[in-house]
Amino acid sequence: MxxxxxxxxxxxxxxxxxxxxxxxxxxxxxxxxxxxxxxxxxxxxxxxxxxxxxxxxxxxxxxxxxxxxxxxxKFKRPKTYLVQVEGAPDAGALDALRQGVDLKDGKTAPAQITQLDPPADLWERDPPVRFRKTVPDAWLQITIREGRNRQVRRMTAHVGLPTLRLIRIAVGDWxxxxxxxxxxxxxxxxxx
The missing domain is CATH 3.30.70.580 (Pseudouridine synthase I, catalytic domain, N-terminal subdomain)
Structure with missing residues (x-):
């Protein structure tokens, strides 16, 4: 520099x-x-x-x-993601994510969780996410302040909502x- x-x-x-x-x-x-x-x-x-x-x-x-x-x-900079999950989130799953879940490498810090409508202006992914008519999916906005390996995917899987698509939309103020x-x-x- x-x-x-x-x-x-x-x-x-x-x-x-x-x-x-x-x-x-x-x-x-x-x-x-x-x-x-x-x-x-x-x-x-x-x-x-x-x-x-x-x-x-x-x-x-x-x-x-x-x-x-x-x-x-250690700087706990927030990272925000749009997450498409397989399944229909219920209050118990969302509350568990908000409180922190027990993963193999320890309990996660509480996350901010909001369920969203499918984003209207989102680009198509190549290759596309698999689509199954018989299994619903949902979109969540998740903000964490940690950075463990594949953390968001492991958190959603832990509450029975496997991640189909993960898009980071913010890091701190960026x-x-x-x-x-x-x-x-x-x-x-x-x-x-």
Whole structure:
């Protein structure tokens, strides 16, 4: 980072199937898309991760201290997701998520949960989510302040609502807004 200049921030809408790193460190000969397929600005690193099968907001920065403040769980930065789940949530399942659930790696912190109508302006996923006429699905907005591996998916599965689609829409004060899959934009360090 150049002296006299604040941290630079990129907001990226990671498509389904893209690795949240710049190089594929997987099996030799694999051809999986990475961040470098979309972002060609040197010196930036992701502040946190999204699983390959998750979509949505990733924050990248050229400042290591800011990267740590965004990604490290001790800073308890909220992360908000749109989550399509299989099944019809009842009050008991939603209350359990709000209070925290017991996973193999310990009890989760309480989450903010809101059940939503299907988002009208959401892009189609490629490949599409499987559709079964006999099984209902629902949309939840979930905000957590932790960052365990596949945490939201494990939480919803724990209450009998397997995740079909997971889209991160906000990290702290940064939000996806109208950013389309595969696109990125510059943002302020504060997230405002």
């Amino acid at each position: 150049a002296k006299g200049r604040g941290a630079r921030v990129i907001l990226f809408n990671k498509p389904f199937g893209v690795l949240s790193q710049f190089r594929d460190k997987g099996t030799q000969g694999s051809v999986r898309p990475t961040l470098s397929s979309y972002i060609d600005v040197p010196g930036f690193y992701p502040a946190g991760r999204l699983d390959r099968d998750s979509e949505g907001l990733m924050v990248l920065t050229d400042n290591g201290a800011l990267q740590a403040r965004i990604a490290h769980p 939000s996806l807004n109208a950013l389309r899959p595969g696109a990125w934009r510059w943002a302020s360090e504060s997230g405002a």
